[in-house]
Amino acid sequence: MSKPSMNWAAIDADPRFQALHKKKTTFLWGLMIFSTVYYFLLPIGAAYYQDLFKIKVWGVVNVGILFALSEFIVAWTIAFVYSKKANAEFDAMAQEIINDAHKMGA
Amino acid sequence: MTKTINKLGFTAAALFASGSAFAAGAVADEFKWMTFAVFGVIIAITMAITFWAARSTHTTSEFYAAGRSVSGIQNGWAIAGDYLSAASFLGIAGLISLYGYDGFMYSVGWLVAYITVLLVIAEPCRNIGKYTMGDILAFRNDPKKTKTVAALSTITVSTFYLTAQMVGGGVLIKTLIGIDYKISIIGVGILMLAYVVFGGMKATTWVQITKAVLLVTASILLVMLVWAPYGFSLPDYLQAVVGDAKVQAQVAKLLGDKASNMSATDLGQRFLEPGLFLKSPIDQISLGMALVLGTAGMPHILMRFFTVPTAQAARLSVIWAMAIIGGFYVLTLFLGTGAAMLVGSAKIASIDAGGNMAGPLLAQFLGGGENSVLGNFFLAFVAAVAFATIVAVVAGLVLAAASAMAHDIYVGVIKGDHATPQEQVTAARVSSVIVGVLAIVVGILAEGQNVAHLVALAFAVAASGNLPTVFLTLYWKKCNTGGIVAGMLIGSITAIALVMISPNMTYPLAVLKAAHKVIDGEPATEAKPAVEAKAGEGFTCELFAVCKKAEAAKPAEAAKPAKPGTKEKLVTLKAKLDATTDEAEKKAIQADFDKVKKANDKAEDNLKKFEGQTTSMMGLEKPFFLLKNPGLISIPLGFLAVIIGSLLYRDQRAEDMWDELYVRQNTGIHAEAATAH
Numbered sequence: 061m062s063k064p065s066m067n068w069a070a071i072d073a074d075p076r077f078q079a080l081h082k083k084k085t086t087f088l089w090g091l092m093i094f095s096t097v098y099y100f101l102l103p104i105g106a107a108y109y110q111d112l113f114k115i116k117v118w119g120v121v122n123v124g125i126l127f128a129l130s131e132f133i134v135a136w137t138i139a140f141v142y143s144k145k146a147n148a149e150f151d152a153m154a155q156e157i158i159n160d161a162h163k164m165g166a
Numbered sequence: 167m168t169k170t171i172n173k174l175g176f177t178a179a180a181l182f183a184s185g186s187a188f189a190a191g192a193v194a195d196e197f198k199w200m201t202f203a204v205f206g207v208i209i210a211i212t213m214a215i216t217f218w219a220a221r222s223t224h225t226t227s228e229f230y231a232a233g234r235s236v237s238g239i240q241n242g243w244a245i246a247g248d249y250l251s252a253a254s255f256l257g258i259a260g261l262i263s264l265y266g267y268d269g270f271m272y273s274v275g276w277l278v279a280y281i282t283v284l285l286v287i288a289e290p291c292r293n294i295g296k297y298t299m300g301d302i303l304a305f306r307n308d309p310k311k312t313k314t315v316a317a318l319s320t321i322t323v324s325t326f327y328l329t330a331q332m333v334g335g336g337v338l339i340k341t342l343i344g345i346d347y348k349i350s351i352i353g354v355g356i357l358m359l360a361y362v363v364f365g366g367m368k369a370t371t372w373v374q375i376t377k378a379v380l381l382v383t384a385s386i387l388l389v390m391l392v393w394a395p396y397g398f399s400l401p402d403y404l405q406a407v408v409g410d411a412k413v414q415a416q417v418a419k420l421l422g423d424k425a426s427n428m429s430a431t432d433l434g435q436r437f438l439e440p441g442l443f444l445k446s447p448i449d450q451i452s453l454g455m456a457l458v459l460g461t462a463g464m465p466h467i468l469m470r471f472f473t474v475p476t477a478q479a480a481r482l483s484v485i486w487a488m489a490i491i492g493g494f495y496v497l498t499l500f501l502g503t504g505a506a507m508l509v510g511s512a513k514i515a516s517i518d519a520g521g522n523m524a525g526p527l528l529a530q531f532l533g534g535g536e537n538s539v540l541g542n543f544f545l546a547f548v549a550a551v552a553f554a555t556i557v558a559v560v561a562g563l564v565l566a567a568a569s570a571m572a573h574d575i576y577v578g579v580i581k582g583d584h585a586t587p588q589e590q591v592t593a594a595r596v597s598s599v600i601v602g603v604l605a606i607v608v609g610i611l612a613e614g615q616n617v618a619h620l621v622a623l624a625f626a627v628a629a630s631g632n633l634p635t636v637f638l639t640l641y642w643k644k645c646n647t648g649g650i651v652a653g654m655l656i657g658s659i660t661a662i663a664l665v666m667i668s669p670n671m672t673y674p675l676a677v678l679k680a681a682h683k684v685i686d687g688e689p690a691t692e693a694k695p696a697v698e699a700k701a702g703e704g705f706t707c708e709l710f711a712v713c714k715k716a717e718a719a720k721p722a723e724a725a726k727p728a729k730p731g732t733k734e735k736l737v738t739l740k741a742k743l744d745a746t747t748d749e750a751e752k753k754a755i756q757a758d759f760d761k762v763k764k765a766n767d768k769a770e771d772n773l774k775k776f777e778g779q780t781t782s783m784m785g786l787e788k789p790f791f792l793l794k795n796p797g798l799i800s801i802p803l804g805f806l807a808v809i810i811g812s813l814l815y816r817d818q819r820a821e822d823m824w825d826e827l828y829v830r831q832n833t834g835i836h837a838e839a840a841t842a843h
Contacts, residue, residue, distance in 0.1 A: 066835065068826035080832060088285050096458065099278045103454055106271055106440035107447030114439050119401025120408045124267060124440055131274045132492050138281055139488050143481055151478065154833045161835055 070165025219365035242486020247374030260521025262502020306823030332609030463632030631658035648815020657804025664796035687731030
């Protein structure tokens with residue numbers, strides 16, 4: 061099962077690959093930074109903003125509980141947003157590169 | 167295949183026949199048969215899976231990666247089955263039942279961790295990896311050097327995690343049904359070995375899927391029963407929790423003196439507010455870092471992504487895993503608060519101080535209580551799910567450690583990648599047996615040891631050693647062999663060393679002091695004026711015992727009378743017992759007496775165990791590193807070591823291979839294909 065050799069440098073230099081790389085990098089870093097910041101707001105809030113977390117908003121349900129629950133919603137939303145984007149855009153861009161890969165740099 | 171069946175017979179014999187091994191457990195003797203019946207059914211199902219999987223487990227790809235034929239949805243369930251260990255399944259519900267809000271907050275990090283896995287790890291690893299983490303690191307670096315450090319780290323992380331699971335599992339089975347600790351460990355070990363050795367990754371995957379389905383079903387059922395009486399309204403349900411006298415009593419106990427001027431309603435509400443358990447925000451953030459980055463560096467989680475056919479399937483599997491794991495943690499909010507309200511924190515803590523029995527006891531209550539058939543059936547079911555959980559998690563860990571040993575060290579380093587397919591499979595099976603037997607031995611040796619910190623340690627090592635190296639070799643062009651070796655060693659060793667000098671270890675002086683306090687009581691104290699908060703001498707002082715830490719303000723304290731110790735209490739209770747004639751009263755006093763006696767015995771045991779000792783294993787009288795979680799220091803250090811190591815080392819190959827690695831991880835060209843059946 062020998063695989064055909066590829067000109068990897070040529071694929072890397074291809075404008076379509078560069079476009080995919082750029083799009084992915086911006087998108088992934090954006091999501092990653094947002095999710096990390098949002099996550100660490102929870103322990104920070106619970107430690108330093110207890111008065112805010114104690115405010116009752118829905119019967120006995122307070123801001124703290126709603127914020128903790130929102131962590132789940134946000135995590136799921138990020139997963140959903142990423143998979144939508146990857147399925148619709150990144151996969152198609154990658155497929156185009158795969159189709160032409162053996163011709164690049166030849 | 168007859169071997170498999172013999173093993174099944176043997177395990178069943180170990181579990182059922184040795185009547186003398188049964189001591190008292192949470193399940194009453196008359197209902198034990200029910201527990202064993204449910205255990206038997208679950209063992210039979212997993213053995214059938216192994217039998218079926220063994221028929222298609224011949225090649226290396228089949229053994230390590232289930233022939234890459236697992237679908238995204240199946241892998242998602244298997245990841246959940248692999249990840250939801252007894253610690254998170256029983257532990258988090260337990261923390262919520264004892265400490266309310268803080269327990270729930272603790273669960274969040276375990277889900278958020280999967281965002282890192284989804285965004286930066288799963289797909290690239292699927293595209294360029296083969297069977298192990300070592301394969302990813304060796305892609306553009308010196309294979310022998312990187313595979314050696316990767317295997318060392320994989321075995322270290324897996325052993326820490328494995329020991330925690332084995333000890334936790336043994337204790338759990340003993341607490342639930344009273345099977346002797348050693349027999350439980352051997353039973354778990356043999357079952358897990360049967361799955362791994364005969365059925366490889368395919369059997370392990372399906373055992374994990376079965377366990378995840380059982381766990382989710384059981385949890386949904388329990389939550390329905392807990393929540394339905396309140397019409398599935400969140401505020402109405404939590405109102406009932408807050409208004410419960412048992413919950414209020416638990417908060418009053420946790421707050422101590424501070425609770426004296428709080429109303430019952432305030433006490434109840436306090437259960438839903440932060441600060442009852444997690445008192446150090448810096449430690450919290452340190453743990454959060456280890457979770458968020460460590461999960462993506464866990465060898466047994468990484469390995470799961472080699473079982474799917476494509477990067478798209480890897481993506482789908484993380485999405486499913488996040489839905490299942492997250493959904494499960496939301497359910498634990500109800501399991502934990504439900505147990506606090508219906509069973510009561512005092513009772514939960516009396517069976518297991520860490521609260522691990524909250525879920526099982528809640529199940530028993532919902533089925534009708536201690537003496538009902540249905541209640542004990544529920545308890546048996548949850549106990550069996552817990553058992554399946556341990557076996558499934560342990561199987562995944564053993565497979566990860568065995569693959570590092572066989573594929574990275576034996577085939578990669580010793581044989582220089584020149585091993586026949588037959589040799590490779592044999593090496594894999596032999597390594598599994600070695601790791602499995604080792605797990606059993608370590609499990610038995612560690613009986614009675616405090617292993618709770620080992621799970622956090624495993625995550626810290628994975629986050630400090632594995633994640634920085636995997637991440638930078640995938641995304642940083644200049645990363646090379648020098649960086650991988652330096653990062654892996656410095657990150658892992660720092661994490662382990664910091665834990666060795668942290669409050670996680672046992673410090674005899676503190677244990678002795680606490681034991682004396684229990685036995686001899688506390689003398690009366692005079693009223694103390696309020697103390698203002700004191701600023702510390704800098705951030706370093708919050709981490710290391712080299713200068714003064716910041717101190718929180720303390721309210722004024724009233725004078726307190728002396729508190730009697732257990733020694734004195736036992737004498738007074740005994741006298742009271744002899745003086746009463748009323749049967750009911752006698753019974754109550756006797757129960758009290760037994761409780762005090764238990765505390766007294768435990769304190770005396772500790773006195774005996776640590777008498778004359780003044781320092782911990784590391785020769786320290788008190789912790790030098792003040793956090794329980796080393797991530798805050800060891801993770802940045804791990805990243806730094808990879809960067810500096812790479813810049814100081816010259817490695818033409820790593821640079822030359824960058825284009826290939828980067829193109830392949832993004833496109834999946836030349837990725838390992840699924841084997842056709």
